[in-house]
Amino acid sequence: MSNFEDQFKKLGKAISANAERLAELVSYAGEEVYFDKVPGSFAELSHLDIVLGNVAEGFSASSLLMQLSHSIGRGDANRRFAPGVEEWLSTVQLKIDQYNNAIVDGSEENRLRRLHDIRELVFQMREGLLNEVRSMEMALNTRFGHVESIKDKYIENKYLIDYLGRLTGKLAVLDYQKLNSLAGSNPDLRRLLAQRLYDTVTDCRENIMLALPRLRHLLWEIEKQNKQAKRIWAMHNYFKAGSSTLTYEPSDEELIELRIGCPVTRGDNSLSPDIYNEQNVDTLAEVVSTLKPRKDITGSVVDLGKTSSFEGSAVSDESVESKDEVKQHLSNLLRETKHGHVSVLDYWEREMAHQKYPSGFMMLAHLNYTKIPQLKLTESYAPATKFDATKRLNDFTVERY
């Protein structure tokens, strides 16, 4: 078992054994808390600067514990940020000098330890920069979603601008020339500083550039809201001062320029499309083709049984066409019965007056409809005359049961 593995196991046990106390310390946010008795494992936490203080003076949460608790409680919202660049550069310079000394002294163990220190510092800076960019993107993409009010948005907006200023400041210092000169000609240091760290710096710059339009839009939105609020107050003050009537009558040109809009007046016939205008035919046809059929006029049609269909391509027999037309009318008439009873004679006069007499259609209709049990036919007959005692069918109505 490695030394680190052993240490982590001990730490895990200590955290687990003291979870309740740690939660209490976090709730006091750095203020002293007095515990009557602490288990031996508590010393492990104190040793690693997770908790500060002692039994006599009280214990308090360290910044490390607070950061841990933020990470647990708020996910990515409070990641560890990049350290101050100036201080970080000084520390890296120190470690590089020590690393170079170790090489000169020929101490391999010392060299590896210093290299590990530098690697950790680079990791810390890379993680910190990436976290800061991620936090900024999150604030932008959630559109300050977690703030409670518009005033909070103003405050967050200012914070975001300051934040971006600090971040760009850090990135500006960490340029390629600076990192290259720090690394010198050592290949290990060049790989760490001039490649890995510089790649991260480049990524961060690109991400910020990508986020800029969104940030500008946010600023524009907030500026717009600010102007809108001022307009409301200006109008309120105007009305409050007793000037409750707005009298300005704009010219037609002003209204057109204002784009006030032009709603449709109900019942204004002039607003109906001119269906006889050939220019509108294509547009109307397209509109109609996109319309869904209205449910109330698409009721079930009573099946008339198998009917011969006329394809119309090879046969030009007028009687077939006529038969087909009559069948179509029989179907149409049936459809109309959905709304109540329909007079067959009325239908003929409306739809089939181009035929000379109604008798043929009426006869066919009567023959077909009597076969359909769902239909009720009510005949009306002409009275008998002294010349003819036969009842003559004048008309009949069709309705559904």
Place this chain on the structure above:
Amino acid sequence: MDIRNVLEKLYNQNMFICPYTNEPIYSFLETPEGEMKVNQALEPFGRTLCRVDGTGAFFIDAIDNGNNKDLVERRKQFEKIRDDLEPIVEFFVFISRVKPEIGMMSAGHTMRFSQILNVVTESESSIRQLNQLMTYKIFKTSKQGTLEKLQVVFERMVKEGLLISKNADELVYQVTGKYDYVQAVMQFIIDRENIVIEEENNEEQGTFVI
């Protein structure tokens, strides 16, 4: 997208289509294809699509600027907004006073009816302000209770198309994109009537350089 549905909203109901009133139609109208199709369908009626400030909510305007009937309609539209401006302004002032932490609302902002009601019922001054609001013609009602009065106010604002009810159970209301349209008319009136806008620096915005 069903063009009939779009036309019913824009043409028949004179709706302002924004992301808050109807997100699917708004997204459709934002596409060049959607804009073209709807404009083609509106053309026989002498209407065309129009947007608040060029980027906001969609509504319809007349194509022929020389058509007298359309000019009359435009004027009526202006007069309607102008005459309703005072109650609209006072409604937003009322909300900002009842819930100062919300601030002045704008398009997209939401409010809970229950929260407004709670504050109003607990404050004499808020009840007075509500009663003052009820004196405007568009909010007139025979209702006497505070709850009913407040309901009427919100319902009328919904009817005017400035609010939309987002959640019927929790009574969450959202300010629609038509608010930006009213703001544009307001700015027009402010300019023409020489109304003074006071400049304040309490909400200053920073700048940044990268």
